[in-house]
Amino acid sequence: xxxxxxxxxxxxxxxxxxxxxxxxxxxxxxxxxxxxxxxxxxxxxxxxxxxxxxxxxxxxxxxxxxxxxxxxxxxxxxxxxxxxxxxxxxxxxxxxxxxxxxxxxxxxxxxxxxxxxxxxxxxxxxxxxxxxxxxxxxxxxxxxxxxxxxxxxxxxxxxxxxxxxxxxxxxxxxxxxxxxxxxxxxxxxxxxxxxxxxxxxxxxxxxxxxxxxxxxxxxxxxxxxxxxxxxxxxxxxxxxxxxxxxxxxxxxxxxxxxxxxxxxxxxxxxxxxxxxxxxxxxxxxxxxxxxxxxxxxxxxxxxxxxxxxxxxxxxxxxxxxxxxxxxxxxxxxxxxxxxxxxxxxxxxxx
Numbered sequence: 001x002x003x004x005x006x007x008x009x010x011x012x013x014x015x016x017x018x019x020x021x022x023x024x025x026x027x028x029x030x031x032x033x034x035x036x037x038x039x040x041x042x043x044x045x046x047x048x049x050x051x052x053x054x055x056x057x058x059x060x061x062x063x064x065x066x067x068x069x070x071x072x073x074x075x076x077x078x079x080x081x082x083x084x085x086x087x088x089x090x091x092x093x094x095x096x097x098x099x100x101x102x103x104x105x106x107x108x109x110x111x112x113x114x115x116x117x118x119x120x121x122x123x124x125x126x127x128x129x130x131x132x133x134x135x136x137x138x139x140x141x142x143x144x145x146x147x148x149x150x151x152x153x154x155x156x157x158x159x160x161x162x163x164x165x166x167x168x169x170x171x172x173x174x175x176x177x178x179x180x181x182x183x184x185x186x187x188x189x190x191x192x193x194x195x196x197x198x199x200x201x202x203x204x205x206x207x208x209x210x211x212x213x214x215x216x217x218x219x220x221x222x223x224x225x226x227x228x229x230x231x232x233x234x235x236x237x238x239x240x241x242x243x244x245x246x247x248x249x250x251x252x253x254x255x256x257x258x259x260x261x262x263x264x265x266x267x268x269x270x271x272x273x274x275x276x277x278x279x280x281x282x283x284x285x286x287x288x289x290x291x292x293x294x295x296x297x298x299x300x301x302x303x304x305x306x307x308x309x310x311x312x313x314x315x316x317x318x319x320x321x322x323x324x325x326x327x328x329x330x331x332x333x334x335x336x337x338x339x340x341x342x343x344x345x346x347x348x349x350x
Contacts, residue, residue: 120153
């Protein structure tokens with residue numbers, strides 16, 4: 001009897017959640033067909049069209065992915081190329097003379113060629129690492145780009161070697177610049193291959209427009225720097241609480257530095273060191289940021305030591321402030337370099 005009551009209770013309870021089907025009372029037909037999915041049969045031609053369209057979409061997505069990956073490889077170390085362009089732009093076949101020969105030689109030998117070789121080597125390493133994912137079309141683009149780089153380097157070396165001679169021949173300088181002109185032909189051929197590839201898949205990806213990628217990497221980098229600010233903020237809040245430091249608050253300030261400032265700053269620097277900068281330029285900025293933080297950390301430890309005994313050691317406190325300010329100088333340069341980076345790649349750099 002008890003079992004029957006429970007069963008009835010379950011039936012009543014479940015009935016509250018049963019679906020309400022259409023019936024004659026609300027003038028809707030209650031037939032099985034109303035609850036069957038509508039299947040649209042495609043003829044063979046339409047089906048083939050749909051399949052081809054889906055395949056084209058997949059191919060386009062793959063092409064976009066490998067093109068963007070290749071651009072990342074090409075422009076990962078673009079700061080080396082920027083240095084080359086900046087220095088090389090000072091010279092032409094008409095402006096190089098006996099008067100500026102030594103300076104020109106020094107620029108080609110110490111700046112232009114070393115930076116160009118460094119870029120070339122980094123490109124080859126990164127490309128070889130990713131080579132297996134690239135298509136035949138992309139390999140042709142890269143082969144032409146390498147030909148452009150090779151020929152450009154030959155031109156730079158020819159100019160440098162000519163400048164190494166006290167009485168150089170103008171014709172030899174001209175021959176070096178003609179080599180650079182030849183390289184530009186390869187570069188333009190590479191752009192044609194690139195444009196043909198993007199056109200085939202209806203993609204609007206320009207080879208030489210790397211600014212959006214650089215800005216995206218900067219934003220990601222800044223987000224990584226900010227994500228653990230809670231530890232730094234905890235430390236700074238305590239530092240401000242005991243500024244200025246006096247004989248009266250010395251003991252409490254020491255406890256604060258020992259229990260809050262130093263542990264939080266230690267944790268903050270540890271997390272900042274784990275950040276992997278998205279590119280070579282931001283890596284250099286990140287290295288300077290860490291250096292500035294570590295110098296400031298030395299200063300905060302010096303503060304703690306100065307607060308340990310009574311009376312206060314003014315000389316130790318002064319040295320601690322100098323050390324903190326020394327670290328801040330590095331952080332100011334970091335902020336300046338981030339702004340310059342952003343201005344450069346957002347199009348407002350002059």
